Amino acid sequence: MNTTPADEILALWVEDELHGPERAEVDAWAHSQPEWLAYREDARRLKPLLRSVLPAQEEPPYADFFNARISREIFSTEEQSGPQRRGRSSARSWLTWFMPTAAAAGMALCFWAGTHVTTGPSTASAAHNSKQAGQVVEPFLYTPESGVKAAWYASTESNGAVIVLDGVAAIPDTFEIPDTASIQEESPTTAELDR
Numbered sequence: 001m002n003t004t005p006a007d008e009i010l011a012l013w014v015e016d017e018l019h020g021p022e023r024a025e026v027d028a029w030a031h032s033q034p035e036w037l038a039y040r041e042d043a044r045r046l047k048p049l050l051r052s053v054l055p056a057q058e059e060p061p062y063a064d065f066f067n068a069r070i071s072r073e074i075f076s077t078e079e080q081s082g083p084q085r086r087g088r089s090s091a092r093s094w095l096t097w098f099m100p101t102a103a104a105a106g107m108a109l110c111f112w113a114g115t116h117v118t119t120g121p122s123t124a125s126a127a128h129n130s131k132q133a134g135q136v137v138e139p140f141l142y143t144p145e146s147g148v149k150a151a152w153y154a155s156t157e158s159n160g161a162v163i164v165l166d167g168v169a170a171i172p173d174t175f176e177i178p179d180t181a182s183i184q185e186e187s188p189t190t191a192e193l194d195r
Contacts, residue, residue, distance in 0.1 A: 005029060014040050 005013070005026050012018040013026045014036070030036050060066070141150040141163065148167040154160070 010036070014043050016040075016044070 004010075009018065009022060009026060013023065013030070018026060030040070139152060141152055143150050143165070145167070148165055151164045151166070153162045153164070
């Protein structure tokens with residue numbers, strides 16, 4: 001035998017479970033394969049050790065329950081593959097086009113509702129209304145890192161705000177902000193300032 005035997009045959013040979021002419025062929029092939037002879041010797045050494053530690057056979061727990069469930073599944077599969085009644089097939093054909101259509105209509109309705117329904121004043125309108133009333137809207141500051149504290153300072157004269165993070169490493173001087181991170185806003189017109 002010049003070619004390597006199939007994996008299944010080699011596994012049986014290593015475990016000393018191959019018999020007859022196939023065993024003779026693999027034995028002839030293995031004389032020139034020292035690594036496979038070593039695998040077989042290792043398996044022969046481990047078998048008695050495993051037999052001394054593991055039981056020869058163990059009854060699975062609740063075997064009757066699992067066997068009954070498997071039988072029930074096989075029986076129900078055979079029933080379903082048998083001839084179907086005429087009413088069932090027409091109901092199934094009706095459902096095959098109705099269910100995808102209903103799902104698509106439901107998704108479209110949810111999309112429309114999401115774009116037209118609001119749950120209250122938006123953040124921008126709340127900030128605008130509070131500016132008109134002279135109040136300063138204080139945002140909720142969330143820091144996901146433990147040990148980092150955030151403080152928010154606002155200036156009504158300069159119409160600006162600063163968030164100070166305590167516990168965060170400083171940004172190095174060599175860091176350059178990429179062009180995509182900055183947004184250039186248009187300067188307001190005089191008509192907008194008069195409002």
